[in-house]
Amino acid sequence: xxxxxxxxxxxxxxxxxxxxxxxxxxxxxxxxxxxxxxxxxxxxxxxxxxxxxxxxxxxxxxxxxxxxxxxxxxxxxxxxxxxxxxxxxxxxxxxxxxxxxxxxxxxxxxxxxxxxxxxxxxxxxxxxxxxxxxxxxxxxxxxxxxxxxxxxxxxxxxxxxxxxxxxxxxxxxxxxx
Amino acid sequence: xxxxxxxxxxxxxxxxxxxxxxxxxxxxxxxxxxxxxxxxxxxxxxxxxxxxxxxxxxxxxxxxxxxxxxxxxxxxxxxxxxxxxxxxxxxxxxxxxxxxxxxxxxxxxxxxxxxxxxxxxxxxxxxxxxxxxxxxxxxxxxxxxxxxxxxxxxxxxxxxxxxxxxxxxxxxxxxxxxxxxxxxxxxxxxxxxxxxxxxxxxxxxxxxxxxxxxxxxxxxxxxxxxxxxxxxxxxxxxxxxxxxxxxxxxxxxxxxxxxxxxxxxxxxxxx
Numbered sequence: 125x126x127x128x129x130x131x132x133x134x135x136x137x138x139x140x141x142x143x144x145x146x147x148x149x150x151x152x153x154x155x156x157x158x159x160x161x162x163x164x165x166x167x168x169x170x171x172x173x174x175x176x177x178x179x180x181x182x183x184x185x186x187x188x189x190x191x192x193x194x195x196x197x198x199x200x201x202x203x204x205x206x207x208x209x210x211x212x213x214x215x216x217x218x219x220x221x222x223x224x225x226x227x228x229x230x231x232x233x234x235x236x237x238x239x240x241x242x243x244x245x246x247x248x249x250x251x252x253x254x255x256x257x258x259x260x261x262x263x264x265x266x267x268x269x270x271x272x273x274x275x276x277x278x279x280x281x282x283x284x285x286x287x288x289x290x291x292x293x294x295x296x297x298x299x300x301x
Numbered sequence: 302x303x304x305x306x307x308x309x310x311x312x313x314x315x316x317x318x319x320x321x322x323x324x325x326x327x328x329x330x331x332x333x334x335x336x337x338x339x340x341x342x343x344x345x346x347x348x349x350x351x352x353x354x355x356x357x358x359x360x361x362x363x364x365x366x367x368x369x370x371x372x373x374x375x376x377x378x379x380x381x382x383x384x385x386x387x388x389x390x391x392x393x394x395x396x397x398x399x400x401x402x403x404x405x406x407x408x409x410x411x412x413x414x415x416x417x418x419x420x421x422x423x424x425x426x427x428x429x430x431x432x433x434x435x436x437x438x439x440x441x442x443x444x445x446x447x448x449x450x451x452x453x454x455x456x457x458x459x460x461x462x463x464x465x466x467x468x469x470x471x472x473x474x475x476x477x478x479x480x481x482x483x484x485x486x487x488x489x490x491x492x493x494x495x496x497x498x499x500x501x502x503x504x505x506x507x508x509x510x511x512x513x514x515x516x517x518x519x520x521x522x523x524x525x526x527x528x529x530x531x532x533x534x535x536x537x538x539x540x541x542x543x544x545x546x547x548x549x550x551x552x553x554x555x556x557x558x559x560x561x562x563x564x565x566x567x568x569x570x571x572x
């Protein structure tokens with residue numbers, strides 16, 4: 125029951141983030157580059173909840189974004205699936221308490237996601253890849269995402285541990301000792 | 302320990318199944334999934350419309366003067382009419398030019414003698430930095446179909462890539478995956494205009510014939526080759542010609558006639 129409520133809550137938070145991204149961050153940009161809150165969100169679901177939830181919610185959110193904006197159906201879904209998995213992989217191997225690891229996780233996830241989506245799109249839609257400009261945009265976006273995650277981390281952590289408790293009752297202590 | 306291994310294997314299997322599904326999904330034609338798209342957009346877009354209304358209200362906060370609203374309404378109608386008239390004017394100019402050069406093919410011009418257009422509002426824009434699509438407030442209900450051409454008051458905007466019952470998705474010409482076959486007004490040389498990641502306000506014109514002489518300020522029109530865009534719609538003007546050591550590699554920067562950052566009303570050509 126608790127798990128179902130948490131999942132519903134996560135979906136509602138996704139909608140909130142969606143409207144925030146569309147209405148606020150479309151004009152609040154660094155050098156014309158928007159951040160991507162969805163990457164941070166899916167990464168943190170993978171980090172705090174479990175692998176299955178991270179992957180499945182990643183796929184669902186990716187599909188919604190593909191349906192609403194995508195030129196092809198699939199790239200975002202595949203890459204959010206990867207980010208969900210990456211979140212749970214990071215959870216097993218790194219500490220969530222340290223700000224430095226969080227910075228590297230968000231930066232890595234943003235870079236991998238955008239690279240994957242760009243490549244998949246270029247394969248499906250067949251267009252020329254412009255790597256230089258791509259890297260320039262990705263670096264600014266990564267920086268923006270990292271800044272946002274540093275600012276938002278205290279809130280994410282508080283909510284995250286509530287979710288963590290609901291999904292990983294047994295192994296929360298044994299992992300560290 | 303054993304259980305952990307089991308869940309790990311299960312997780313692995315689920316991941317593989319999901320990935321296979323996704324590969325399958327990404328290869329399925331988008332049309333066949335339009336009911337899913339309809340569902341997604343019917344959940345999101347009504348709420349999004351409320352936000353758009355709110356934003357419009359905040360932006361037009363002087364509207365509490367009693368007659369302001371009617372003036373704004375009138376203004377809106379006039380703007381729409383103006384854009385329609387401008388397209389008609391442009392089309393008229395094009396026809397005139399065509400007439401003088403192609404007098405012997407008089408019957409051909411009949412095909413483009415009149416564009417019937419459907420007006421639409423932009424209700425949403427892409428959230429990604431690497432692509433630009435627009436969502437419009439018209440759909441199959443209003444007679445919109447895939448591959449219809451979208452124009453604005455000043456020129457070409459793009460074409461429709463998918464339609465739901467109430468909304469449709471437009472791929473804009475500045476999108477990095479978009480290519481438009483076009484020709485230059487003065488010399489009629491054909492070039493290809495591509496969107497680029499370099500800047501979202503320019504197009505890159507490549508495949509310029511080696512014998513062609515480009516002049517800064519030349520107008521660029523759609524050539525009608527390719528089957529999506531009809532002939533003779535303004536794309537923009539040549540802003541800069543970049544010559545490289547090899548003449549076949551040279552390209553030009555084309556400035557689109559439409560300002561895509563401020564676009565809010567468009568017309569869809571109903572062929």
